[in-house]
Structures are given as C-alpha cells and as structure tokens.
Amino acid sequence: MKRAILISGGIDSLALCYWQRPDLALTINYGQFPAVAEIGASAKVCQELQIPHDVVTVDCRHLGSGDLAGTESLGLSPSQEWWPYRNQLLVTLGAMKGIQLGVVELLLGSVKSDSFHADGTANFYAHMNALLNLQEGAMKVSVPAISMTSVELVKASKIPAELLSWAHSCHVSNVACGGCRGCFKHQTVMAELGYGFY
Numbered sequence: 001m002k003r004a005i006l007i008s009g010g011i012d013s014l015a016l017c018y019w020q021r022p023d024l025a026l027t028i029n030y031g032q033f034p035a036v037a038e039i040g041a042s043a044k045v046c047q048e049l050q051i052p053h054d055v056v057t058v059d060c061r062h063l064g065s066g067d068l069a070g071t072e073s074l075g076l077s078p079s080q081e082w083w084p085y086r087n088q089l090l091v092t093l094g095a096m097k098g099i100q101l102g103v104v105e106l107l108l109g110s111v112k113s114d115s116f117h118a119d120g121t122a123n124f125y126a127h128m129n130a131l132l133n134l135q136e137g138a139m140k141v142s143v144p145a146i147s148m149t150s151v152e153l154v155k156a157s158k159i160p161a162e163l164l165s166w167a168h169s170c171h172v173s174n175v176a177c178g179g180c181r182g183c184f185k186h187q188t189v190m191a192e193l194g195y196g197f198y
Contacts, residue, residue: 005107006094007053009041010182011167011189012150013109017045019157020144022107024052026094030086031061032068037174041166048163056097060089067171067180078117081171081181087119091128095139105140106132111150113185122146150189161195 002023007013009027017025027042029035039055046053066073067081074084087108094106114120122143129141145153154164169186170176176183 002098002101002103003105003107004094004098004101004103005109006090007042007045008109009038009166009168010109011164011169011186012111012145012153014041014045014164014167015150015154015157015159016107016109016145017042017051018049018159018163019153020107021049022051024054024101024103026097027053027055028090028093029055029057029059030089030093031059031064032083033070033172034068034168034170034174037168037170041168044166045159045163054097054101056093058093067182070172079181082117085119087117087124088128091132091141095132095137095141098139099137103139104137105142107142107144109145109153110143111145111148111153113149114146150185151192154189154193161193164195 004024004026005017005022007017007025007027025042025046027039029039043053061069064083065071066083068083073080073082098106110120118124125141125143132139132141169182171180171182
C-alpha cells in the first residue's frame with residue numbers, strides 16, 4: 001500500500017514531496033529538453049528525504065510541441081510551452097511504473113495556477129482518477145495542492161530554502177534561461193517568498 005509522487009524537479013513537486021513524504025518518487029523523462037536538470041533536482045530532494053527515486057524514460061519528443069520539445073507550438077496551443085496531452089501521458093506512465101512497485105496512490109504537484117491548461121484543473125484530475133479506477137489496480141490520483149498557490153504550497157510544506165533552491169523550472173534548457181514562462185514563475189515565486197533570485 002504505497003504512495004508515490006510524480007516529481008518533476010520544479011518548485012511545486014519538490015515542495016509537495018517534502019510536505020507529503022511519499023513512499024517513493026517517480027520522474028518521467030519523456031524527451032523534454034530540461035530532463036537532466038529535472039532528474040537532478042528531484043534526486044536531491046529524494047536523497048534528503050531518503051525516498052527511493054525511479055526515473056522512467058520514454059522518448060516522446062517527436063510527439064511534443066513548444067518549448068519543452070524545441071519546436072513551434074501548435075496553432076491551438078494556449079502557450080508556448082504547451083505539449084499536447086502531456087499530463088495524461090505523465091499520469092499514465094507514472095501509473096504503469098507505480099503498479100509494478102505496489103503503488104495505490106499517485107500524487108501530483110499541480111497548483112491553482114496550473115488551471116491555465118485544461119490538463120491542470122481539478123476536473124481533469126478527477127477524470128484521470130476515475131479512469132485509473134476503471135482499470136485493474138484501481139490506482140488513486142491525488143492533487144493535494146490543487147487549490148493552493150505555489151507560495152502557499154511552499155509555506156505549508158516547510159521545505160528549507162536551501163533545498164528548494166535546487167528546483168529547476170526552465171522549459172528550454174538544463175541551465176535556467178531566465179526568459180521562459182517556467183523561469184518567470186520560478187523567479188516570481190522565489191521573490192514572493194523572500195528568497196531572492198535563484
């Protein structure tokens with residue numbers, strides 16, 4: 001009866017991991033440009049918490065679009081970093097690995113601002129939860145911070161600033177570019193927390 005977290009290495013998933021202390025963590029390398037940095041940040045927090053950390057690698061870059069895939073966004077894209085059906089893909093891959101490890105609940109670090117994308121809403125995750133429950137294993141999908149801002153999540157988690165500073169939010173590189181939507185969010189959250197520039 002294990003709980004696992006899908007940990008991307010960004011502020012939200014690192015804070016959720018520190019707050020919830022799941023039994024294990026999974027990072028998905030699906031072909032996104034900043035995968036190496038995301039894996040490194042995730043591994044650091046898991047090491048600190050002594051949580052087993054598995055990396056699932058399935059290269060789907062040729063199916064992606066936008067900043068994370070290094071291509072132009074599709075015409076129906078709500079933003080430059082949009083990757084079609086990405087969260088559905090990540091939940092599915094995480095559940096596929098998790099079921100092998102005895103996972104019964106999969107935690108995701110989505111927060112209030114993620115509702116900018118249809119696959120970042122509470123409604124989307126409720127449907128993913130229902131879908132997984134229709135299948136063998138009946139794995140639960142949970143988003144404990146879906147009604148919180150990133151700042152609220154960090155404060156609730158009590159993650160130390162020096163550990164949070166490992167977070168990697170850049171969409172285009174393994175070294176923060178400082179100019180993409182992910183970097184802007186990172187800078188804004190850190191400033192609002194009073195941590196200065198990371």
